[in-house]
Amino acid sequence: MPKPVRLAINGATGRMGQALLALVKDDARFILVAAIASPTSSKLGQPIDACAGALTYSHEWPAPGTLDVVVDFSGPAGLAEALTYCESNSVGLVTGTTGLDATFAQRLNASAARIALLRSANFSLGVAVLTRLLRQAAAALPDWDLDIIEAHHNRKEDAPSGTALALGEAAAAARGTSLRESAVYAREGRVGPRELGTIGFAVVRGGDVVGEHEVFLMGQGERIELTHRATDRSIFARGALEAAHWLSGRVAGDYDLDAMLADRAGH
Ligand SMILES: NC(=O)C1=CN([C@@H]2O[C@H](COP(=O)(O)OP(=O)(O)OC[C@H]3O[C@@H](n4cnc5c(N)ncnc54)[C@H](OP(=O)(O)O)[C@@H]3O)[C@@H](O)[C@H]2O)C=CC1
């Protein structure tokens, strides 16, 4: 029997943190070593309901040598702290935090030379497949107009979602360009006709929507719609735990879900 992966969850009091805690307690592949909360969290020092044992929410990172992987769903400030810890202690990091700016993305690129890092804007299997379908459609129909519409709950802080941006980047790359060259993030007033090759984004926020992404590829007299709807946050948590298990013990590098799925399929 392989040794369980020693895990910390960063952002443990949040929506994703709670979904992760609920799964980890019944998963013998992991030992939960720390549940990291924000420095101002009202839950600091409180016991973790989902977990048998004496573990409490804390903002103190574990001692060196006691962790294999950190799973982070916090925010830019929380991720920065997790990154510093992981780099100093050679601990693997799985992160789903979105809404990071270009400077932060560069910092992550540099970190991947020092630690095993797996990041994904969306840990659902369905979105991984949607992305493949989109690459194929965008390349096969290079002249069709392409817009991405996303909907999320009313507490979400970043827009467009990390997934929408990643889908846009995948479509742009499949057409030999980049999102930086083709994205249109807002349309208001007399914007004039659509410019060929642009990728448009539209954002909906409200209620408890878990996460929906819809890609319209629009030709003359016809349209393709590729849609993914997440109805349960645990799909992201399950994907992130699969990633943490796969990442544990790997050498430093910049990994993603495609790399994990390909490795598991033996490619
Ligand atoms: N890749 C994917 O598949 C998915 C990605 N996400 C992304 O994950 C992130 C979190 O989402 P969600 O759980 O909904 O958000 P929440 O706001 O519910 O959770 C974030 C948590 O992080 C905590 N936090 C803030 N700062 C720190 C810190 N310095 N150290 C430790 N914890 C901290 C917050 O605490 P406090 O409230 O006390 O400030 C909060 O509990 C977002 O960027 C979201 O877009 C979400 C779902 C899926």
Ligand SMILES: O=C(O)C1=N[C@H](C(=O)O)C[C@H](O)C1
């Ligand atoms: O904040 C969320 O909830 C989600 N965020 C991710 C994103 O920004 O794409 C993934 C998922 O859609 C849920």
